[in-house]
Amino acid sequence: MALKATVVGVGMVGEQIISILRERGFPIEWPPIVCATRERTEMLDGEEFYVKKTDESCFKGRDIVFFAGKEGARGASVQWGEIAQEAGAVCIDNGSDFRLDPTIPLVVPEVNPEAVTSKSRFIASPNCSTIQLVMVLHPLHQAARIRRVVVSTYQSVSGWGVRAYEDLLNQMPQALKSVNKVSFDPTVFSSSMAFNCLPHIDKFTPDGYTKEEMKMVLETQKIIGDESINISPTAVRVPVLVGHGESINIETENELSASQAQKVLSAAHGILVMDELNKDNPRHDPLERTCPVPLDIRKPEYQDLVLVGRIREDSTLKNGLNLWCVADNLRKGAALNVVQIGELLIKKGIIRP
Ligand SMILES: NC(=O)c1ccc[n+]([C@@H]2O[C@H](COP(=O)([O-])OP(=O)(O)OC[C@H]3O[C@@H](n4cnc5c(N)ncnc54)[C@H](OP(=O)(O)O)[C@@H]3O)[C@@H](O)[C@H]2O)c1
Known part of the structure; x- marks a missing residue:
């Protein structure tokens, strides 16, 4: 069974996540839900997507959520991270808000895959540099x-x-x-x-x-x-x-x-x-x-x-x-790294397609 995924943010990184999910055959129902600050249709990686205005319905029943919004109090993962976890999704965040939180794994799969455990519900991806x-x-x-x-x-x-x-x-x-x-x-x-x-x-x-x-x-x-x-x-x-x-x-x-x-x-x-x-x-x-x-x-x-x-x-x-x-x-520095973290979650049986 395919996973249900949401991508929050359709800027430089969000579009690359969509592209890499498809390219690597990440096992999700297509299309994923994509959402940003306002509703519209938008061409992303050559496909027309309905972009939702981010609200609670974007996270209900989702297995995995990729955050590629902006940081800060009004940023995507600060506003929606807990709500997505409460709805049952494992979250992977491109932003810097939670990277140094000692309770949150900060992961580059080639370097520290052991940081992801069965308890991990929110994983941060490092800064591109x-x-x-x-x-x-x-x-x-x-x-x-x-x-x-x-x-x-x-x-x-x-x-x-x-x-x-x-x-x-x-x-x-x-x-x-x-x-x-x-x-x-x-x-x-x-x-x-x-x-x-x-x-x-x-x-x-x-x-x-x-x-x-x-x-x-x-x-x-x-x-x-x-x-x-x-x-x-x-x-x-x-x-x-x-x-x-x-x-x-x-x-x-x-x-x-x-x-x-x-x-x-x-x-x-x-x-x-x-x-x-x-x-x-x-x-x-x-x-x-x-x-x-x-x-x-x-x-x-x-x-x-x-x-x-x-x-x-x-x-x-x-x-x-x-x-x-x-x-x-945009790829190894962001979108590819978060999709590889998603692949690690599957490999470790933390999410199951
Ligand atoms: N660019 C990089 O090389 C890079 C590398 C590593 C990490 N990152 C991190 O990845 C994240 C995305 O970066 P980016 O370069 O893709 O930025 P971007 O091009 O400015 O795109 C940001 C996207 O996030 C959406 N967004 C902003 N606040 C939101 C909120 N509160 N709720 C829902 N959606 C929201 C925006 O919506 P609208 O389209 O509606 O405005 C936009 O689609 C940032 O946290 C950044 O620090 C970026």
Whole structure:
């Protein structure tokens, strides 16, 4: 028997959840109920959906609810999470509201599937920049124990949501005429994004970091289950539509050479290492190596992976490594991860089709 599913939120992530549920043959009655802040019909992943205004009827008799709404007191999972659980559904949330609640599992299925138990009724999915970070750090931590990480992100505008994506598309033609005369929505970002970079993602904290940066610290420690890993983050928005990059510097307790790290990462599920000699290049560089870029994740063969390159030893540290990784923030960074959590729930017999 097929499961009954509801998707709350039909923005950048909600549409991807619908697409991935179909693509992976997730065993649900089709179509799922989809709901948002107002009723309408909308084309989602090439199919016309009746989008309901979210109310209690969206959760009655449902087995699984995917939350992809916004955060905060008026956000989707804060408003509807308990109601969905009381109606009998297991909930999986993309938002940040409950991620650090010690009673709620925060899960990346390749990293900590054991966090999901038969008692789990509400499961949080990490922030997009955290997911690709822990996918890379976890196998290296198992191999050589990580002490300290310095991470700088290069995050696409879709990480904010559909309004930021559309705003950048509107800014581009204006910027081609005059880069300093671009109108933008100041309620989204504090600067225009066309031909620009902005080291400001989410709200500031009293110590000068941003919430996005602190998510990477606290969520990573919770998922890996080790608060002794020191993480020093800088989160930067770049004028890319989809796909986040991260430059990661890692200090380990035990020695791990670049080639050993390459082997460890190549063996890890969900990771593809792209770091080979690329001799015959038109730039006449005999030492040139391949490396992943955000546009790579638009290729179907790479879209669900965390791509890793530029793996090299840090000559300024005793046991130090530098590397670069790229992933689709809407898929592995959000929608794919929650569907994989749904698959884990089925595998563990917590929900039964
Ligand atoms: N974008 C990413 O890369 C990414 C990655 C990881 C996690 N996340 C998280 O995933 C969630 C969705 O992000 P997004 O990028 O898809 O945002 P988005 O494009 O702005 O879409 C948000 C959707 O949620 C709906 N919504 C907002 N508040 C709601 C409420 N109280 N009840 C029901 N529906 C509500 C909106 O409804 P209307 O359409 O009616 O306005 C809209 O459809 C956020 O919590 C975000 O932090 C996003």
